Amino acid sequence: MNVLLVDDEPLELEQMEYMIKTTFPLWKFHKAADACQALTINQNHKINLAFLDINLPGRSGLEFAEELRTINKEVDIIMVTAYQSFDYARQSIRIGVVDYLTKPVIESDLQKVLAKYKDTQSSNDYSSLIYQALLFIHDNFTEKLTLSDIAREVHTNPTYLSRKFHEEVGMPFSEYIIHYRIQAAKRFLMNNPTWNISDVAENSGFNSQHYFSTLFRKIEGITPKEYREKGK
Known part of the structure; x- marks a missing residue:
């Protein structure tokens, strides 16, 4: 299952990916900050499910959703917005959007939307x-x-x-494990504010806090502490 996430807020993209991965760890995620990037991704991958923020720079999420529906008739589109608007909802229905989420996205609401895709978590990919x-x-x-x-x-x-x-x-096996552990660490940093960095490292599979912090900064560009502060 190829999933497209489109939002101009990097942290929103990461949090959405984390929440979905909790239930669907083998789905493949493609992230974009605007409609132009998203269109390129759709050209290079067969997108099955798309989460589109309505308020995007340039073309709005609704405008892109209409274009995406024309290009890829099989894609399921879910709109995400910080505003509860009847006009947005009406446009979404007209386009053929399958669901609608409001920000901040609550995990229980997201899981309800994802429930229909439970049977797609298979070995098909x-x-x-x-x-x-x-x-x-x-x-x-x-x-x-x-x-x-x-x-x-x-x-x-x-x-x-x-x-x-x-x-x-x-990617090589060793690289995949490192990236998977870093992704887990990012979830732990956000969801467990009482854990110190050593706790996060240990629960993510790293036996050294220093090694963990060094890898985290190399991959993410900031330290674990800075990442946690950024997400508050």
Whole structure:
């Protein structure tokens, strides 16, 4: 399942991705800050589900939704807005939008919208081997994981798994685990304000706070503490 998230607020994009990933960890997410970027993404990927902020720079989310519906007739579109407006709702219905969320998006409301997609969390995007490997990583990312551990779990040899993983996921196994742990850390930083950075590191699968902080800054461009402050 390819999911398009469009919002000109980076933090809104990240939070939406986190909330959806809680239920659908294997969905593929594509993020854009405006309609122009979103259109390019749709040209390069078959988008199945799109969450569009109405108030975008340039073309509005509603204008882009109408264009997207013309180009991609199979996409499900969900509008997101900070304003409760009958006119917005009426335009959304006319375009064929499947649902409508208001900001700040409450996770329980989002999960209700996503309930109809439960059956799409399958191995369709990956081979059975890589699907099982990903599930094992997601269930055990806090533990020390090696390629040999996962190969043993999915009953194949490490060399073959390494090649297939890179082919299907688009990055090496070791890089995927680091990024998955960093994404988990970002959720922990936002959702657990009483945890110190060491707690976040440990619960994200890093055995060293210093190593975690160094990687976090390299990938995100800011320190874990700065990321937490930014989200307040």
